[in-house]
Amino acid sequence: MWIITENLFLFTYARKGIAQGVEGSLSIFLDRITMDYRITEAQIELRGLTFFAYHGVLPEERKLGNTFVVELSLDTDISRAAYTDDLNDTVNYAAVYDVVKREMDIPSQLLEHVCGRIAKALLDEFSSLQRVFVCVVKKNPPIEGAGVCESAVRMTVNR
Secondary structure, three states, rough: OOHHHHHHHHHHHOOOOOOOOOOHHHHHHHHHEEEEOOOOOEEEEEEEEEEEEEEOOOOOHHOEEEEEEEEEEEOOOOOOOOOOOOHHHOOOOOHHHHHHHHOOOOOOHHHHHHHHHHHHHHHHHOOOOEEEEEEEEEEEEOOOOOOOOOEEEEEEEOO
């Protein structure tokens, strides 16, 4: 819950562009808001991370490769970042991508193994993470006689 008190008047007029000169701008108002709320649940999600990799049981899969898509949901406390707008107060998405790419570059037979490695690597690399959800999707898996567009493994790992 946001506590606004006497600044509500300024906020209303700042949104309309009228508060110029009264206290400056909306940003001054926002800087004066106290952080009197509690984020009870938050996830950082990275969707559609696409890789060409060499995972599969069949020798052809490990030789020719395939397209894989990774979906992530990371449980961490983002309340400080929500207030400060500072990258140091959250998980760096580019660093998360680098960890996932490193794991996707290691060939595996099973998607279960790839998922487990990604989850473990993320928890090892980012101490602020409490839980990770990982989904690895293989596009056009070679399943004889079946019209399967995708196969996937999902897992949730808690610290």
